[in-house]
Amino acid sequence: xxxxxxxxxxxxxxxxxxxxxxxxxxxxxxxxxxxxxxxxxxxxxxxxxxxxxxxxxxxxxxxxxxxxxxxxxxxxxxxxxxxxxxxxxxxxxxxxxxxxxxxxxxxxxxxxxxxxxxxxxxxxxxxxxxxxxxxxxxxxxxxxxxxxxxxxxxxxxxxxxxxxxxxxxxxxxxxxxxxxxxxxxxxxxxxxxxxxxxxxxxxxxxxxxxxxxxxxxxxxxxxxxxxxxxxxxxxxxxxxxxxxxxxxxxxxxxxxxxxxxxxxxxxxxxxxxxxxxxxxxxxxxxxxxxxxxxxxxxxxxxxxxxxxxxxxxxxxxxxxx
Numbered sequence: 648x649x650x651x652x653x654x655x656x657x658x659x660x661x662x663x664x665x666x667x668x669x670x671x672x673x674x675x676x677x678x679x680x681x682x683x684x685x686x687x688x689x690x691x692x693x694x695x696x697x698x699x700x701x702x703x704x705x706x707x708x709x710x711x712x713x714x715x716x717x718x719x720x721x722x723x724x725x726x727x728x729x730x731x732x733x734x735x736x737x738x739x740x741x742x743x744x745x746x747x748x749x750x751x752x753x754x755x756x757x758x759x760x761x762x763x764x765x766x767x768x769x770x771x772x773x774x775x776x777x778x779x780x781x782x783x784x785x786x787x788x789x790x791x792x793x794x795x796x797x798x799x800x801x802x803x804x805x806x807x808x809x810x811x812x813x814x815x816x817x818x819x820x821x822x823x824x825x826x827x828x829x830x831x832x833x834x835x836x837x838x839x840x841x842x843x844x845x846x847x848x849x850x851x852x853x854x855x856x857x858x859x860x861x862x863x864x865x866x867x868x869x870x871x872x873x874x875x876x877x878x879x880x881x882x883x884x885x886x887x888x889x890x891x892x893x894x895x896x897x898x899x900x901x902x903x904x905x906x907x908x909x910x911x912x913x914x915x916x917x918x919x920x921x922x923x924x925x926x927x928x929x930x931x932x933x934x935x936x937x938x939x940x941x942x943x944x945x946x947x948x949x950x951x952x953x954x955x956x957x958x959x960x961x962x963x964x965x966x967x968x
Contacts, residue, residue: 648747648811649802650708654682660849667698667709672762677810689729691964704852705737708748710783712813717911730783734790734797738768744789745797746852751837751862752777753784753801756928759821763931764801764860790857794895798855800848803864803930807841807949808956817953820877823885824963828874834924835869835919839932840949843941850939859939865943870924871947881963896921902937955957 650666657664665683668674674684687694689709703799711725730747755768771778784799791797806816816838822828826843846900847863855861868876874887887950900916944952957963 648805648807648809648813648843649844650706651677651809652807652841653706653848654678654707654845655842656845656849662692662849665702667695667696685932689732690724692732692735692936693730695737697760699733699736699740699742699824702737703741703743704746704851705716705733705742705744705846706746706748706850707733707737708781709733712815713917717813717907719766719775726776727777727782727786732822734787734795735862738790740793743796744852745790745795746930747784747787747797747799748798748848748850749784749787749801749860750777750780751801751803751864751930752923754930755780756926758927761929761931764862764934773922776919783798786857793797796857798857799860800851800878801846801860801862801864801930802844802847803839805836805841805844806838807953809841810960815871817957819873820950820953821882821962823874823877824881824883826942831870831874831888832921832924833870833890833898834921834927835867835871835873836926837864837867837930838873838946840865840952843943847935847939850941854939857939860872860932861939862932863935863941863943864930864932865946865949867929868946876946876950880947880954881965895927920957 649891654664654666658679665685666674666695667687668679669686669688671684671686678684686850709729711722734745747778752772753767754762755766756762770782783793787797787799802815802817809819844863849863851859859925871890878885878887896916900918900921932943954963958965
């Protein structure tokens with residue numbers, strides 16, 4: 648989703664774009680014809696040289712955003728080692744700038760308080776995913792200390808008119824449409840419109856100081872408010888699903904994690920997802936607004952554009968259908 652929007656933003660500004668793709672067929676189906684495709688994988692460093700060669704900027708948006716995996720080493724292999732491989736490829740290619748898609752998870756969170764880019768969390772986070780992203784962020788930060796020109800972008804929960812293979816905010820909208828959300832989890836999370844994320848990456852590449860960090864986020868929403876806005880965007884006159892108690896959600900999550908270890912199938916409610924929803928702390932994107940001139944799309948407008956895209960993509964019936 649993020650990589651797709653970076654490509655769109657670059658092409659809109661007249662840049663020539665080369666994309667690293669694991670599947671050329673999938674890349675051709677999803678990316679504009681103007682985008683040059685090179686087959687490779689961030690976990691296979693021997694495939695990265697051809698992709699980075701001749702590029703002035705290297706954007707590293709690849710990652711594994713799930714919250715559960717039967718083999719948790721997968722998170723480090725893709726998110727941390729993959730980042731190290733991309734840094735090495737960018738250096739070998741003589742790229743002028745490295746742009747990392749990091750995450751808000753690397754910052755210190757204090758309950759009930761706002762946070763910005765000034766304080767990374769020095770302690771390991773709770774989940775394999777978060778810790779792998781912390782390691783990835785540190786790999787690039789260490790490279791900056793050694794002279795690499797790199798900038799960091801930290802999106803919150805990304806949604807919008809862009810393809811994604813991972814469950815997320817778009818997926819919640821589809822489930823609401825099909826009546827497959829009998830109840831909501833307690834808590835909430837901050838969101839950001841996907842095209843704003845793509846534009847933020849490109850503006851940071853153009854004008855940010857080396858080592859700069861930018862949170863990309865519109866604002867935090869309780870899950871009940873998100874669901875209410877989604878139902879309105881979908882044109883559905885339904886009640887917002889009830890919220891299950893945290894103790895019950897925790898019990899279901901723990902049972903699902905145990906079952907997942909036995910069956911290899913992801914749990915219905917990964918522990919990391921539930922924990923993220925309980926983070927009662929709010930990112931501010933003032934630096935991105937002030938320094939990059941980035942205006943974040945309000946939720947109602949973003950959801951309306953997302954619904955239109957989902958209809959065009961055949962994932963929702965046409966209006967009136």
